[in-house]
Amino acid sequence: xxxxxxxxxxxxxxxxxxxxxxxxxxxxxxxxxxxxxxxxxxxxxxxxxxxxxxxxxxxxxxxxxxxxxxxxxxxxxxxxxxxxxxxxxxxxxxxxxxxxxxxxxxxxxxxxxxxxxxxxxxxxxxxxxxxxxxxxxxxxxxxxxxxxxxxxxxxxxxxxxxxxxxxxxxxxxxxxxxxxxxxxxxxxxxxxxxxxxxxxxxxxxxxxxxxxxxxxxxxxxxxxxxxxxxxxxxxxxxxxxxxxxxxxxxxxxxxxxxxxxxxxxxxxxxxxxxxxxxxxxxxxxxxxxxxxxxxxxxxxxxxxxxxxxxxxxxxxxxxxxxxxxxxxxxxxxxxxxxxxxxxxxxxxxxxxxxxxxxxxxxxxxxxxxxxxxxxxxxxxxxxxxxxxxxxxxxxxxxxxxxxxxxxxxxxxxxxxxxxxxxxxxxxxxxxxx
Numbered sequence: 233x234x235x236x237x238x239x240x241x242x243x244x245x246x247x248x249x250x251x252x253x254x255x256x257x258x259x260x261x262x263x264x265x266x267x268x269x270x271x272x273x274x275x276x277x278x279x280x281x282x283x284x285x286x287x288x289x290x291x292x293x294x295x296x297x298x299x300x301x302x303x304x305x306x307x308x309x310x311x312x313x314x315x316x317x318x319x320x321x322x323x324x325x326x327x328x329x330x331x332x333x334x335x336x337x338x339x340x341x342x343x344x345x346x347x348x349x350x351x352x353x354x355x356x357x358x359x360x361x362x363x364x365x366x367x368x369x370x371x372x373x374x375x376x377x378x379x380x381x382x383x384x385x386x387x388x389x390x391x392x393x394x395x396x397x398x399x400x401x402x403x404x405x406x407x408x409x410x411x412x413x414x415x416x417x418x419x420x421x422x423x424x425x426x427x428x429x430x431x432x433x434x435x436x437x438x439x440x441x442x443x444x445x446x447x448x449x450x451x452x453x454x455x456x457x458x459x460x461x462x463x464x465x466x467x468x469x470x471x472x473x474x475x476x477x478x479x480x481x482x483x484x485x486x487x488x489x490x491x492x493x494x495x496x497x498x499x500x501x502x503x504x505x506x507x508x509x510x511x512x513x514x515x516x517x518x519x520x521x522x523x524x525x526x527x528x529x530x531x532x533x534x535x536x537x538x539x540x541x542x543x544x545x546x547x548x549x550x551x552x553x554x555x556x557x558x559x560x561x562x563x564x565x566x567x568x569x570x571x572x573x574x575x576x577x578x579x580x581x582x583x584x585x586x587x588x589x590x591x592x593x594x595x596x597x598x599x600x601x602x603x604x605x606x607x608x609x610x611x612x613x614x615x616x617x618x619x620x621x622x623x624x625x626x627x628x629x630x631x632x633x634x635x636x637x638x639x640x641x642x643x644x645x646x647x648x649x650x651x652x653x654x655x656x657x658x659x660x661x662x663x664x665x
Contacts, residue, residue, distance in 0.1 A: 239291060241591045243269060245330060245598055246294040252329030253296040253322060260318045263299035263309030270294055298322075302633040312629050316617050323613045330599030331536060337592040338532035339525075341585065346522040347531040348383045359515025360415040366402060372516075373410055374401040382538035383518040392549060393417050393512045400514075417512035424479050424505035426450040426489070430461070430472035439469050441491075453500040455491060462497065463490035479505050539596040547604075608636045 247269055257264050264283045272290035279285075288294075300310025311319065351371045355362040372380050375389045376398040389398075397416045404411060427448020428441050439461040444451045462468065464475045464487050479487065486502040523531070603611040616635070620626050 241587060241594070242291065245591065245595050246270070248333050248595070249326040249330050249598060249602070250294045250296050252325035252327075256322045256325035257296060257298055257311070260314055260322055261309060262311050262314060262318075262322065263307060264296055265299055266295075266297040268295050268297070300629060302636075303629050305629075312626065316621055319617055320614060323610050323617070324603070327599040327602040327610055330595045330602075331540075334592040334595040334599070335529075335532045335536050337588050337595070338535055339528050341588055341592070342523075342528035342531050343525065345585070346520055347528065347535070349519045349521060349531070350380055350383060351519040352516055353519040354517040356515035356517075358418065360418050361400070361413075361514050361516055364400075364413045364415050366400075366413065366516075367404070369405055371403045372400065372518075373403055374399075376400075379541075381534045381541065384535075385538050385541070386514065386516070388542050388545065390417060390512050390514070395419060395512055415514070417514055420511050420513050422483075423508040424483050425508055426455075426479065426487075426503055426505050428455060428461075430475075439472055439475070449503050449506060450489070450500075453489070453503045455489065455500060455503075456493070459491035459493050459498075461489060462492050464488070483507075536596055539593060540600045543597060543600045607638055607642070612636070 250267060250269065254264055254267050266284045266286060268286045268288055270288040270291050271293050272288045275287050275289050277284055277286035298311040299305050299307050300312040305312065307313075311322070314322075349371075350373070352361075352366065352368050354368060355366065372383075372386065374380055375386055378385070378389060380386060395417055397414050399412055399414050401410050401412050425448075427445035427450045429443035429445075430439060430441065441450075441455060441457055441459045441461065444455060444457055461475055464478050465482075467474065467478050469475050469490075475489075482505070484505055484507060486504050488499055488501045489503050490497060490499045492498075602609050603614070605611045605615045612635070613632070616627055616632055
């Protein structure tokens with residue numbers, strides 16, 4: 233069922249993306265020959281007016297095929313004959329629509345559940361920010377000259393930290409201007425994990441296993457998604473924190489994990505927790521609040537800007553080696569991840585909210601990734617229009633189609649490469665854990 237939710241979410245995002253292209257193309261007077269959801273052989277199609285609508289077999293991508301987009305055409309509705317600014321609007325419309333829909337979804341969630349702000353609510357006793365004079369109520373503005381749109385930005389920047397001194401800018405109520413300090417992130421205490429993600433929320437804790445990491449101690453032991461953890465050694469487990477705190481005390485000593493599976497108790501002995509990689513923190517907690525419509529919209533825009541910014545940082549870190557390609561997922565991994573996230577919810581409404589959250593996140597990523605200047609992506613087409621304006625001469629649709637084909641082949645190669653990351657995780661999930 234969760235896989236179905238995942239496919240529906242991806243289909244919705246693709247539909248929204250292609251609808252953006254379609255609507256702006258029609259508004260611009262371009263003849264749309266086909267509006268397709270997914271790729272590959274046609275499963276079903278129907279004709280309405282001048283446009284054929286189709287559903288295809290491979291659940292990946294989709295397209296809007298326009299007159300004069302890939303071939304020369306003198307038709308009055310030809311894409312290639314439209315002014316450059318109209319073509320830019322058509323090409324960018326898909327990504328812009330994805331970003332807009334994400335902001336709408338996040339606003340709805342923020343109105344229902346609340347949202348985080350950049351304002352500090354609490355500082356740990358050993359916080360390096362507290363030692364430097366920052367107080368609860370201060371608002372973090374930037375980290376090492378990188379703008380902080382959302383508290384998650386701080387976690388993102390700390391993820392690639394080597395413990396070097398950094399500049400932190402903040403705004404204090406009643407004090408004019410932005411203040412600056414230099415602090416050295418503190419190495420966190422080691423965290424010991426067995427490689428499971430426990431379902432539930434902060435309000436409704438549970439001990440149901442929502443995900444098992446491939447190759448983890450839990451996966452190797454045989455713990456599976458859906459197991460209910462009932463005990464660790466002689467300690468009864470009623471919620472996820474019971475096991476977490478116990479393992480932090482026992483560190484890397486072998487423990488016995490007892491689960492309930494199909495109503496039957498099973499004990500896995502000698503599960504050895506692994507120490508997580510070294511990370512750094514500032515010892516800070518951020519405000520969580522509920523607000524009205526306008527503050528929720530503002531918060532959703534900040535979150536969206538943060539997510540978009542993180543895409544560009546992540547791509548740059550892949551090239552510099554700060555991030556690993558092994559962490560990248562393709563369609564298989566994304567579908568599995570959506571299913572796992574939805575599975576963490578208890579009851580229909582909670583599952584629905586989880587689905588909305590991950591859908592908004594993926595919509596933002598789909599939008600910004602499509603604007604990257606790569607052949608076959610919308611960003612690549614925008615670059616070709618810019619080249620046309622610079623050279624003062626149109627690039628033939630045939631050449632554009634050839635460039636797009638090369639880019640498409642490269643994208644397929646990238647998707648195949650991600651399978652080497654995704655498939656072992658999925659196999660481990662269903663067989664080893």
